[in-house]
Amino acid sequence: MAKRCLIVTYYFPPTGGGGVQRNLKLIKYLSRQDWKFSVVTSAGRAANIASDETLQADIPKNVEIIPVSFLNNGKNKFLSTLKSTFLIRFISSFLFIPDRHKKWVQVAKKSIIETLAQKNYDLVLISSPPYSLAQMAAELTEELSIPVVLDMRDPWTTNPYKIYPTSWHKKQDQKCEQKSIKKIKYGISAYQSLVNFYSTSIAGFDKNNWRTIPNGFDEEDFKNIIPQNLESNKFHIAFSGTFYSHLNNPKFLFQAIAGLGKEEREKIRFHHIGSSAQNLKKIAARHGLQNNLVEWGYQNHKKCLEILSGMDAFCFILDSTNKNADKTIGGKVYEYLRLGKPILALVPHSGEAADCVNKTESGIVIDPSDTQRVLKTLQTWITSPPKIRTDRKILGFYRERLAEQYASFFDEIFNKF
Numbered sequence: 001m002a003k004r005c006l007i008v009t010y011y012f013p014p015t016g017g018g019g020v021q022r023n024l025k026l027i028k029y030l031s032r033q034d035w036k037f038s039v040v041t042s043a044g045r046a047a048n049i050a051s052d053e054t055l056q057a058d059i060p061k062n063v064e065i066i067p068v069s070f071l072n073n074g075k076n077k078f079l080s081t082l083k084s085t086f087l088i089r090f091i092s093s094f095l096f097i098p099d100r101h102k103k104w105v106q107v108a109k110k111s112i113i114e115t116l117a118q119k120n121y122d123l124v125l126i127s128s129p130p131y132s133l134a135q136m137a138a139e140l141t142e143e144l145s146i147p148v149v150l151d152m153r154d155p156w157t158t159n160p161y162k163i164y165p166t167s168w169h170k171k172q173d174q175k176c177e178q179k180s181i182k183k184i185k186y187g188i189s190a191y192q193s194l195v196n197f198y199s200t201s202i203a204g205f206d207k208n209n210w211r212t213i214p215n216g217f218d219e220e221d222f223k224n225i226i227p228q229n230l231e232s233n234k235f236h237i238a239f240s241g242t243f244y245s246h247l248n249n250p251k252f253l254f255q256a257i258a259g260l261g262k263e264e265r266e267k268i269r270f271h272h273i274g275s276s277a278q279n280l281k282k283i284a285a286r287h288g289l290q291n292n293l294v295e296w297g298y299q300n301h302k303k304c305l306e307i308l309s310g311m312d313a314f315c316f317i318l319d320s321t322n323k324n325a326d327k328t329i330g331g332k333v334y335e336y337l338r339l340g341k342p343i344l345a346l347v348p349h350s351g352e353a354a355d356c357v358n359k360t361e362s363g364i365v366i367d368p369s370d371t372q373r374v375l376k377t378l379q380t381w382i383t384s385p386p387k388i389r390t391d392r393k394i395l396g397f398y399r400e401r402l403a404e405q406y407a408s409f410f411d412e413i414f415n416k417f
Contacts, residue, residue, distance in 0.1 A: 016052030018331030326351020
């Protein structure tokens with residue numbers, strides 16, 4: 001008999017970006033195992049995030065989409081007019097705890113209750129961030145007669161991307177997190193470090209009721225991918241995603257490239273696919289690298305994979321001076337793994353990202369400020385990039401296998417509930 005799951009997620013196609021794919025791929029693959037899904041999500045495209053219509057092809061036809069609208073006014077309306085993602089995040093962190101989506105979540109909760117009254121569901125899966133959805137998951141855990149599972153795509157107060165304007169704001173957010181997670185009975189995290197953090201910081205936290213299920217890649221996304229034609233006789237290295245000034249500033253990488261000999265420097269092309277809170281052209285110009293930078297802007301998922309598949313190497317950056325930089329990876333890294341090109345991981349030597357690269361033997365981990373080692377690595381890779389073994393340990397990141405882990409955990413919950 002089919003099992004019915006109500007998924008609650010703010011981000012879902014046509015909204016693009018890596019954050020939507022965890023739920024999208026779960027639905028895609030569990031629908032093939034006789035699961036039925038309804039999705040409560042924001043109406044239309046989420047503000048300030050580009051759309052990607054191509055992702056909608058992965059939504060099975062029998063999935064019910066329940067859009068929830070919230071009329072922006074006052075502070076939220078003002079934020080929606082801003083173009084700078086950094087300003088939006090900074091002002092939001094100052095005005096709203098835990099985030100600016102609290103009002104939407106209140107409206108969504110009413111829609112969830114109405115939906116559950118109309119149809120029978122076996123389970124509710126709530127995806128966070130936004131972290132106000134984790135607060136709602138805590139409330140629904142106490143209010144509903146069916147299991148509620150919180151799926152943490154990112155850490156909460158230990159998220160290195162999160163901005164706190166004052167120590168008071170951080171303390172208030174930590175209180176929100178502690179209060180909510182204490183009430184959550186069943187949870188999933190994309191990162192083992194988050195489960196470890198809760199185990200040591202929250203009294204009564206039962207890690208046996210939590211699972212770590214990482215992000216991954218969908219093998220079917222790589223069918224019929226035609227690699228992007230790129231300038232020949234050059235070494236092409238790419239970063240896919242968003243550049244933030246406080247966590248993954250590429251200045252040290254640019255310093256390393258600038259330190260190469262003239263002939264070596266002329267051979268290298270650094271590609272950025274995505275958006276940036278920084279002016280990369282200015283940073284490149286500061287180092288005399290105007291001709292080395294290629295900016296693609298935001299691309300839909302398929303086009304992004306085509307561009308990446310034409311590269312010689314990949315790069316990602318996490319500032320090692322940020323004490324929480326070891327607690328995240330970034331969704332695009334899993335697609336780097338699948339494409340089988342060497343990864344230049346400019347990240348802390350220990351933590352989630354370093355472990356992922358090292359355990360899969362997919363590249364090299366270097367502290368981002370160690371420009372001399374980055375320079376020497378690039379010198380070697382320009383003439384002879386390392387060959388990545390095809391028998392690496394990446395099978396555990398197939399989205400189909402990850403969906404099976406969800407299903408297995410759900411079955412365990414049904415047996416306990």
